[in-house]
Amino acid sequence: MTLKEKFAYMATGKPYNDLDPLLIEARNKATEDTNKLNAENNSAKKEELIRKLFGSAGKTPFVNPNFRCEFGQNIHVGDNFYANYDCVILDGAPVTIGDNTIIGTGSVMTHDIPANVIAAGVPAKVIRPITEKDKTGFDPNDPRFL
Numbered sequence: 001m002t003l004k005e006k007f008a009y010m011a012t013g014k015p016y017n018d019l020d021p022l023l024i025e026a027r028n029k030a031t032e033d034t035n036k037l038n039a040e041n042n043s044a045k046k047e048e049l050i051r052k053l054f055g056s057a058g059k060t061p062f063v064n065p066n067f068r069c070e071f072g073q074n075i076h077v078g079d080n081f082y083a084n085y086d087c088v089i090l091d092g093a094p095v096t097i098g099d100n101t102i103i104g105t106g107s108v109m110t111h112d113i114p115a116n117v118i119a120a121g122v123p124a125k126v127i128r129p130i131t132e133k134d135k136t137g138f139d140p141n142d143p144r145f146l
Contacts, residue, residue: 007074011093030072038065058099063087077101078115100130 001009003022010016017023030053037049043062050061053072058079067087069075074091078099089095089109096112103109104120104127113119117126 007071007093026071026073030069033072034068037063038067055094057081083107102130 001022003026006016006020006022033049033053037046037053040046040049046063047061050063051057053069054061054075054077055073056076058077058081060079061077061081063083064085064087066085067083069089069091071091074094075089076094076096078097078101080100081097081103082101083103084105084107086106087103087109088107091109095109097103097109098113098115098117100116101113102118103113103124104118106122107120107124108122109119110123113124113126116130118128118130119126121127
């Protein structure tokens with residue numbers, strides 16, 4: 001069975017061998033990749049590492065250290081994804097996080113989170129939608145804020 005087939009089987013919710021050598025190897029790779037990601041301070045390089053680790057990512061994904069995940073390749077995030085410090089995504093099954101979503105500090109993700117929300121907790125759940133009131137017009141590229 002290939003790793004892709006194992007992931008598909010795991011997504012059914014049926015029991016599986018968590019100590020399968022392919023799964024152990026994939027977890028070890030994700031640990032190596034998250035260690036590199038957490039040590040990186042350059043935004044462009046950090047984004048490159050996120051794109052390498054995740055199954056897919058929209059525009060401007062960002063994670064603060066110490067980000068952790070089980071496999072990485074089952075994570076799919078939309079545009080403007082932001083994970084605050086100490087976020088964990090357990091992606092034995094696919095986890096999709098929508099556009100413009102913020103994940104709060106210390107959260108553990110085990111399931112999909114929709115777009116345009118703030119989610120947090122263990123396990124993470126939607127706290128509230130992001131509204132027009134939250135959009136302050138802040139532009140990190142504005143020289144006044146550099």
